[in-house]
Amino acid sequence: MDLANYPMPWLSRDEIREVSNEAQKIHDDIAAGRLIIHLHAHDGHTTVAVGTYPGGQSIHLHGENHLRQTTLVYDTTAEALRDFDDLYTDAVRPGPAPATETEQGAAAALAGTPAAGAGAPREAAPAEPVPPRTETVPVYAADPGDHEALLGEFLDTHGEWEKYRPWDETTIANHESLTLRAEFVHETGPRDTAWAVAPYESPVGERIWHATATPTTPVEIMRTLLDSLASENAWGQGPDSKITEKTLAEATRPLADDGWPQNTDGRCMNWTAPASEPAGLRFDAFAAQRPSGVLPTWTLWGGNTADRPTWAIHLSARAPAPLLQDLTFELAQGQGNRRLRNPRPLRSTPPTARPSLQSRAVAPGPPAATRKR
Template sequence: MGQLLDTWCSREEVREVSNEAQKLYDDIRRGRLLIHAHAKDSHTTVGVGTYLDGGKSVYLHGEDHLRQIADFFDSPAHALVSFEQLHGDTMRPGSAPMTDTEREAAEARASLGIPAAQPEPHTAEPEIVPAHAADPGDHNAILEGFLDAHGDWERWRTWSDGTTHAIHESQTLRIERVHEAHPHETAWTVAAFETPVSERLWHLTATGSTSAPVLQTLLDLLADGEGWDSPIGSPAAEKHIADATKPLTESGWTHTIDDGRWLRWTNPSHDAGVRFDNFAAHKLDSLLTTWTIWAGPSIYRPTWTLRAPHSAPAAVIADLVAELAHSTGPRHQPRSGAPRQPPQPTTRLPAVP
């Protein structure tokens, strides 16, 4: 295989492949990339793992200087299911045994007195939990990954280094990220406008400790940009509410009505829920919170919260609710709160009104 690589690739391409393989090896060795399982595929090794600083799951193919990322997945659960379908016969948990080359490198480091790399803090193998209970991850890294993957969005920085704006090329979709917001305060505001200079059509906010899978789903919805023309407050509201919350009912969440005003759905473990405010939904001239999506001890003491008014698109609410009902994510330990995250350096550009 090494000869084939040398034959097919230029010297620069060989160097690029090797550099990427080295980075993967370092990420695994230092605990940034957690390997869930490995398997034999013909004469090489394949594996599946998740990056702990953003929740991205990857399919790895090859060994040593030929190791590379062959595919991406939106969740560890999806990655493991796909991996088992491909390699169920030879699939084994955890990382593959060291290759001869890796063993020789480890021995060389030991002989030179170089201490073995220590895992970074909180790199113990995480528990895979429902999406609402997953770690928040690094929200700044999630935003950077979103902008890197979608060239039709551009980063803008205001006069304050504590806030970053991301704006779609149409100028009608905008994200505001407050870097040092308290974990229980608004750190994300997503807004849509009919034209670049019109009033805001709808918005949605998320707190600084929102779980990474839920936040990633919200950003993915912005990237897709479909189904945003049917707000919950439209004449078909009852149908939209039923459609949006159907995954919760099917997953055994409890549905209650409080004082004829609030519709509530609570999960079986009582640590996540969705609340619909019927009064706010009919105040079409206000921005009162109609939808509250939360996780934590209770809606009054949440770990994280998403809020949206009646004008929020039905499709956005439905997909976020489906994420709560069906998806999973990694968690290292029970959370008492998320640490504040420092702003990432970016080029300062003029503020957008």
């Protein structure tokens, strides 16, 4: 071991082994599904991430490969996600970070794939990719899926829509009538707007209603919104119309039929999923009275809480009831896939950072690892 070139030369040989052993345990927990990574980011120097041991605590991770370490430990996933988002803001991306070159090389070696440039008596057949193990869950609890592929599929199956890309980061799908539009931003943070859709009175007329969606929205729900936009359901209420009890009943009928509990919280009416996975529909009566305001009238959400969800679709006041019914039907009845999660952690409590070591492993100075309560 070349101690002189080790990235943290202030560590002793035994401490270096301890850092590497801890990094290997974290890698194994992620690979085995015992540690679920929710978000990752690049802090300007290395990769950071936030994850949860199912049934256990949530942690912040710092570093890559043999330097990956636990830096913060939380009792709740919501607090860990909130702090991570506050720390890394626009750099945050959903899911785990792509495998490093070292991890790819190790995986290739374990699979028996010859290293690049190495001689072999015969050409080895390419290893078949191992699909990730998934489970079928209610659609609102599914993984986001591939939104890039969804956009391509929509344009391929709807010939009356044309693709326009004004900037590298944005693709716009325009209907041939020039009165329907869907905009997709390719690189966004998990709580930013990735989709914006709207119909217009005429090619140069006013916008009738609009909807936005985060990139973490399950593709099955986003597909329903796009398909409904491309149908006759796209046209909303007139400029002077108001939301009535009939509108509410029509829009939420699939949730009522499926037994979703409904309650009123101040100015908002909420329908929540009857299962253990958090999800719901929120109707804001205050926003409904101000159709030109910035507050959304309808919010479909999933994960965590309605105020800070994992994914969300926001719709304005004049969104048509048939389109809303399409979305709530998918919310109530749809299913999707989620990467399989091991219900039991590796041990009763996940590894917690030791201040005396972690402060030296991450950076000299005050301890980097603290316990959040």
